[in-house]
Amino acid sequence: PPRLLLKIFAAAVAVALVGVGGYTVLPLVHHQTAVIIEQDPKESTAAWIEGATEKVALICRETATLKHKQEYVNIVKNPAMGAVPELEAFNKQIIDHQNNIKEYLVGYVDYITKLSHVGQDIVNTELGKYREQLAQKQKFERIKISNIVVQHYSEAVAAPLDISAETMAQLCPNQAS
Numbered sequence: 001p002p003r004l005l006l007k008i009f010a011a012a013v014a015v016a017l018v019g020v021g022g023y024t025v026l027p028l029v030h031h032q033t034a035v036i037i038e039q040d041p042k043e044s045t046a047a048w049i050e051g052a053t054e055k056v057a058l059i060c061r062e063t064a065t066l067k068h069k070q071e072y073v074n075i076v077k078n079p080a081m082g083a084v085p086e087l088e089a090f091n092k093q094i095i096d097h098q099n100n101i102k103e104y105l106v107g108y109v110d111y112i113t114k115l116s117h118v119g120q121d122i123v124n125t126e127l128g129k130y131r132e133q134l135a136q137k138q139k140f141e142r143i144k145i146s147n148i149v150v151q152h153y154s155e156a157v158a159a160p161l162d163i164s165a166e167t168m169a170q171l172c173p174n175q176a177s
Helices: 002-017 043-077 087-115 120-136 140-158 165-171
Strands: 022-027 033-036
Touching: 043 087, 043 120, 043 140, 043 165, 087 140, 087 165, 120 140, 140 165
Parallel strands: none
Antiparallel strands: 022 033
């Protein structure tokens, strides 16, 4: 029945939109309108902190892999090495890693921008809770990464964040750039 399909579609849309921009969107099938319910800012803030930290971790991982592949390509480009058939494949992988970094950076800046619009007391409280959870799980590398989030959050409160992949690479733990 078409009405059942409409309800299933509306439920799927609601699930897909939960948490977008700090709001939950719930469709009212009978009236064909939507009700917007504001979420607890602490919940959104905690999710944004965790999301930003995850994006930094991904950027750092991709940066390290990219660096190793670039070093390999530079070595095998040496004429003394002769022809290396996989060179083209490595060059494509390098481009893929660069694109991944750009994508993660866009997501990261989005999280930081959202955090910059939340009160500092809420951000500091939620960040403290998040770091405590990381310490309990002995995820000390993530605590280091959360320091990058704190730095950029502080900068973004003062002015819009403008950060490059190169700057992020230098900030990554265990990255000697």
